Amino acid sequence: MGGRAGFFEVEILDWKTKKQLCFLDKVESNATIREIRLMFHKLYPQWYPARQSIRLDPKGKSLRDEEILQHLPVGTTATLYFKDLGPQIGWTMVFLIEYTGPLFIYFLFYFRMPFVYGLDERFTSSPHPVVNLACICHSFHYIKRLIETIFVHRFSHGTMPLRNIVKNCLYYWGFAAWLAYYINHPLYTPPSYGKKQINFAVIMFLLCEAGNFSIHVALSDLRRDGSRTRKIPYPTKNPFTWLFFFVSCPNYTYEWGCSPCFASFR
């Protein structure tokens, strides 16, 4: 036993009750937290690794997968605490669910489904071309996000607690419905400054979308080597990335820029 022999004993206690959940004998001193999670999973199949928060302190931060047992401030018998994070859902799936909702919810209003604006207005269409343009922009925005989720983003976290999905979806889906309700309303009137306002908004919208996409690609390129760390991003030859001179997450600057452009259609 003990670090001297290259082995540790690891006991894992429940973070709340402090009840011992398992005792692992002869764990190699260079074992990682990932390996300890897997050993724990073998004993408790219902708690798969992504569900486990393994900590040194019952109320402290979770240890990272790559941390090594012998580098932790523990004795030859390491005491770790376990918290169940609840059922998990993969990040890609989270984004796909969040973004597919608005895409389809918008169409319920655009096509004026019977229960939306009353039976008299069902399946009618707006006489204003800008309403069609708004639908194209909204759909483009979410299709772009779906494509980025599948082909561009390299996430650092594998999963998120399943219960958070309800909160996230309420925001995205609810906001899409609110927006779509007014733009597609039979009493909708086009923007006060007419074509000039619409053209300006479309140009700004496309620039912001291109900027947002460029930043996502640049951030993804930082993880080409398969790492999951958050490196410092630097501007590239693409002028859209020059905002990296000022902030490290200009994707949100561009994202913010898209909103007033879209609001100009109202």
Ligand SMILES: NC(=O)c1ccc[n+]([C@@H]2O[C@H](COP(=O)([O-])OP(=O)(O)OC[C@H]3O[C@@H](n4cnc5c(N)ncnc54)[C@H](OP(=O)(O)O)[C@@H]3O)[C@@H](O)[C@H]2O)c1
């Ligand atoms: N999430 C939201 O609440 C929200 C709200 C409004 C709009 N959006 C839209 O959705 C997009 C994505 O959202 P997000 O919250 O994931 O944005 P984010 O935190 O800026 O991250 C975008 C992607 O880049 C990665 N990343 C961030 N910083 C990095 C760095 N320094 N080095 C390497 N990779 C890095 C992220 O991975 P990790 O985060 O996994 O490390 C993620 O895959 C936003 O840009 C925006 O267009 C999201």
